[in-house]
Amino acid sequence: MLDTANLPIDLGHWLAALVPIITLLVLLAVLRWKAPEAGPIGMFAAGATALIFFRAPLETVAVGGAKGIWDALFILFVVWPALLLYRVTQRAGAFDALRQGISQFSRNQVFIVLAFGWVFASFLQGIAGFGTPIAVVAPLLVALGVRPVYAVAIPLIGHAWANMFGTLAVGWLATLQVVDLEDPTATALQTAALLWIPNLAGAFTIAWMIGRGPAMRLAVPFILIISLIHGGGQLLITLWNPVLSTFLASTAALLALYPLSRWKRYAEPMEDGGERPAMAEDGATTDEDEPVMGLPLALAPYVVLTVASLLVLAIPPVEDALGELEVGLPFGAVETGYGVENGAEAPYSPFSPLTHPGAFLLVASGVSYAVFRSKGMFERHAARTVAQEGEDDPAEESIASSVASDAVPSSVAVVSFLVLAQVMSHSGQTEVLALGIEEVAPAFLFAILANVIGVVGAFMTSSNTASNVLFSELQQTVAEAEGLSESAVIAAQSTGGAIGNAIAPANVVLGTTTAGIVGEEGTVLRKTLPWTLGVSALVGLATLALI
């Protein structure tokens, strides 16, 4: 637990604490540095600020840095297997098969992009978070004719609402660990209510990206029906079991896609003409030949992923047994000259590799590779590619080499971001940012800004869970001091932590890597940052109604 009693809460230190975050944003979004280049600079900015302004000794900076590396490994255990799954399915020709197979159900771009970028991404977040929806859906959308930048931005926005109670409510459970809530049911209910805002706003934003006004008008019934299932379903199920709320609601929405695809409105293509910013000019890759595999086989990797996840996470005895294996490292106690103490931990943040989403992705990759290889899919797709593109050997690089080429730069970026976050936390910079807002904001303004603190936390750590772990206690303390509803403020923190995932650098890097546009992180952020800020404002106003 942090002792923040001696932290300097003044404008100078508040601005100093902002420097690492601003540095990172400017390098990525303005100067367009690549993430593996910008991340380390942000990391150094955090370290320098800690040493110069926050009286952090070198040992404190070292421990913060090392814990950041450890936290990053947790995420990289999703990144590398997700990239492996992507490369296995791509080399086997599954994406072409998916695109052609899905077009048999619907040729409507609004329906298809929303189905994958919103509904399927939310479903994946329901069962396997930590960036999995972005890593899996981004390349699918590219194959479906979405421009790569939008193929990353769309699932970032589409999946955000599902972060808090997704992955079987790991964010909610972590929150309960760090704060003793007066009324957990009321808090869960208000959180679910606030999360409905990014759910609806996300869907309409995606429709806008697809085809502006005409696409939004076309999508209205679809969005309202699915959002009712998502948001309304999550709200209702929260009353009974918050852990299953997002999973059940997002699964029901996924199943609802089939009857909706039979509706003529969404089976037929959109009318020609009009602006379609998210869609590639030539549409999806044209391929008049039969795909090398049918739609069921192309979907098999994702079915295996879902089944593997459910078998472990939804069956407590299985999860408990596999969860016995934990790995973690010890760290000694450190403190700063301002009295910010971080106690010794042995181990720090252990994780269970066998119940981690990365394990399920590895299983899906392995099973898919075995099945595709046994059916000769790799050779058939390679031969098809040679015939179409006239290349002698289109797959010179092995799958493993391709994965490494994709994953290494992203990994450097993810590690840098998490090191930045932990150094800021260990030196008290994060707390100064939050406490500074509380110092100057009257009660009603703090209520509006409570979710912004959650957004900042998620931006820094790429995790709704980590944002809540960082800030829930602080938010609870401020709510009590200001006479605000604890449930409403914690709900705002949680919702901010969810929507902050749309701009989390690690998530963005994951998407640009699997979409094949590493270096375009700034361009993606310019799509998702306005959305995040706008939704944050709406959530802030809605929080006022709850306090």
Added chain:
Amino acid sequence: MPSTLASLAITLGLFVLALGLISAGTDQGVDALWAAGLGLLVLGGLIGPALRLTGSGEEDS
């Protein structure tokens, strides 16, 4: 001069080594270990920006 990919792979390796050294050093109270780890963390962090500033970052990874 190693390729961009190789350079970033070295960065990752340095980060992982740093993790182990800092953990061991702070847990066991051996200053030289965690200090060495911090040095490796800094060294690893310099590679990415150095690639950018020397123009090597334009190479395909």
